[in-house]
Amino acid sequence: MNYEGQICRAPMERASFMLPVMVGCTYNRCKFCDLFKHLTYRELPLKQIEEELKRVQSAGGDPGKVFLGDGNAFSLSPDRLQEILEMIHSYFPSCEAVNMDATVTSILSKSQEDLDRLYKAGVRHLYIGIESGLDDVLTFMEKDHGLEEAYEAIRRLKKAGLIYDAHIMTGVAGHGRGRENAEALAEFFNRTQPRHIVNFSLFLHKDVSLYEEIKNGRFVPADELENLQEERRLLELLEEVQEIRYDGLHDFLEIRVRGILPREKEKMLEKLDRAIAEEKGKGIEAWVEGMPVP
Structure with a gap:
């Protein structure tokens, strides 16, 4: 697959297969970030995603971990994420974890039932840009959350069994x-x-x-x-x-x-x-x- 933009993922995901499911970032307003400013956000067609899975499978690939890109894959609707997860597991039977970046808002936009079923479908690690522990700094940098929202999002994802990883x-x-x-x-x-x-x-x-x-x-x-x-x-x-x-x-x-x-x-x-x-x-x-x- 031709990758658009700059590859951005946590160091812990360096051994994961990176599967783009979108281009850019749904939010793209943080004052300090220039990773996605030159890109127009869009979701990639499911057919294109499946073609990439087929390509890797035909080359002998069966990764144990998959990282979904780009900027905030967890912002996709629960139903679309479910479809992508089912495709991943059908092509990669050894896959034990599907991980991705998330924002506090993208977590809170999903019900507890949504979080539960995404865990059951294979989502494990969510990387969240906490950035600062000070509410006024989060506001100034135009983050999409405050501290109380972050506490609530983390409480809910942990209740579902998901693992929380923090960027600061x-x-x-x-x-x-x-x-x-x-x-x-x-x-x-x-x-x-x-x-x-x-x-x-x-x-x-x-x-x-x-x-x-x-x-x-x-x-x-x-x-x-x-x-x-x-x-x-x-x-x-x-x-x-x-x-x-x-x-x-x-x-x-x-x-x-x-x-x-x-x-x-x-x-x-x-x-x-x-x-x-x-x-x-x-x-x-x-x-x-x-x-x-x-």
């Missing part, structure tokens, strides 16, 4: 608010217990609407030292009822912090301590492609 962005609260955001996120995660946390530390790009907020002074970016300090505070405060896999990526710094909490927490904190010591005094911000601060 250190630096998203801006200069001087990293510690506050880390503490709010830690409280949220300690209450909701995700299976995975992926931190795509905020990068700054001139093609997103956040750039205009920076130019007019309504948003002051955190530097990379602040992002590292925020990340450390979050990991320090996480209380693990179950094992949590953490993966922290930084576009501008050559550091990646990943491991399993709680058993690797101290090793991860030590790595961040070294990076923080090296970063002190530099004042570097994560402008992609080295673009200068305006």
Whole structure:
């Protein structure tokens, strides 16, 4: 299948077969994101999806995991998702899990009965862009949810047996608010217990609407030292009822912090301590492609 746009999926899905079921993102309004701005959202025809399944099967493929793309596959109607899931299992009998990105709104738009039947049809992991633990930051960044809605969505998906994985962005609260955001996120995660946390530390790009907020002074970016300090505070405060896999990526710094909490927490904190010591005094911000601060 010819893939339109940029491939976007969590690191944990690198071994999954990626099956596009849509182009773009149904929401596409987050101020920090430019992944889908150039695309016109549309659902892919079921015939096209089935042709891709046939192609992979004829080549000997029978993947154990499938990841549905693109930006928010869980926004599809329950009936359409059910059709796609049934096709996947008919062509790939070894498939044990179908995973995808979701938004809080796409979860809340479905009834508990819908969530139950999608679990029974094979959906397992939903990756949710939580991004921040602060309601005013979520509002400013034009996320499609607040914290209370996120709590309710996670309660409902867990009731259905689905696994919740979180995307966050250190630096998203801006200069001087990293510690506050880390503490709010830690409280949220300690209450909701995700299976995975992926931190795509905020990068700054001139093609997103956040750039205009920076130019007019309504948003002051955190530097990379602040992002590292925020990340450390979050990991320090996480209380693990179950094992949590953490993966922290930084576009501008050559550091990646990943491991399993709680058993690797101290090793991860030590790595961040070294990076923080090296970063002190530099004042570097994560402008992609080295673009200068305006």
